[in-house]
Amino acid sequence: MPDDRQASAHGLAAVIRPLLRTRQFREFTAVPPTVEELEAVVDAARWSGSSQNTQPWRFIVIRDVAAIRRIAAAGMTLTRSLQTATAAVAIALPVSPERAVSLAYDDGRAAERMLIAASMLGLGAGIAWIKPDARPVVADLLALPADRMVRTIVAIGRPTDAALAPKAGPGTARLPRAEVVFEDRWPAG
Ligand SMILES: Cc1cc2nc3c(=O)[nH]c(=O)nc-3n(C[C@H](O)[C@H](O)[C@H](O)COP(=O)(O)O)c2cc1C
Structure with missing residues (x-):
């Protein structure tokens, strides 16, 4: 496909639009997602493929806003999306250096699937990485067993109007196709 216009001409762009419009949101209103919306988001994650279908994850759905705020405070600034999120999903993984x-x-x-699902449901979501120094606080708050760790928490909520505003001009939030997509081999020069 030579360029975005050709994809659009074939209607393919419309099909993949839910993927292209998925973004990182970090500011949410006070209106929380419904239980059903959160279940749908977690189901999208649960059905992700994983190495050898081991499904190593366990998903902890956090609707306790006080707990979300405590995690936000522990992990700043990577966790700033959790300062306003009204729900979150922690991905608890085995502690296993050889499978890291x-x-x-x-x-x-x-x-990523949770971000896409949230976007398709009219919600917004964002990735918050938990730095190693903040992990004990998170482990304690989530009552994790010793053989589990959380690196990623997905912040979820209803984006504010400001957060919904484009962060960059149309088509400029990603590198141009010619800079990142090559045909058959790495380009000469
Ligand atoms: C592996 C990974 C880790 C990330 N960690 C964080 C994070 O800890 N905190 C945060 O606010 N955003 C985090 N992000 C979000 C990126 O900053 C975001 O995807 C990027 O800026 C593009 O944003 P956009 O999709 O809204 O254009 C992470 C993204 C990825 C892929």
Whole structure:
């Protein structure tokens, strides 16, 4: 596909639009997602593929806003989306240094699906990474067993009007296609 216009001409762009419009949201209104909306978001994550279908994740749905705010405070500034989120989903993974790369990959797949699902439901979501120094606070708040850790918490809510405003000009939030997509081989020069 030579360029975005051709994809659009074939209607393909419209099909993949839910993916393209998925963004990182960090500011939410006080109106929380419904239980059903959160279930739908977590189901999208639960059905993600994982290495050897091990499904290493356990998802902790957090609707206790006080707990969300305590996590936000512990992990700033990576956790700033949790300062206003009205729900969150923590991805609890096994502590297993020998599987670290594959677990991180699975973590990312599940997180991205939650962002997409939230967007498709008219919600907004954002990734908050928990730095190693903040992990004990999170482990304590979420009552994690010793053999589980949380690197990713997905903040969820209803984006504020300000958050919904475009962060960049149309088509400029990502590198141009020619800079990142190559045909058959790495380009010469
Ligand atoms: C692996 C990964 C980790 C991220 N960690 C954080 C984070 O800890 N806190 C945060 O606010 N955003 C985090 N982000 C979100 C990125 O900043 C965001 O995807 C990027 O700025 C593009 O934003 P956009 O999709 O809204 O254009 C993370 C994204 C990825 C892929």
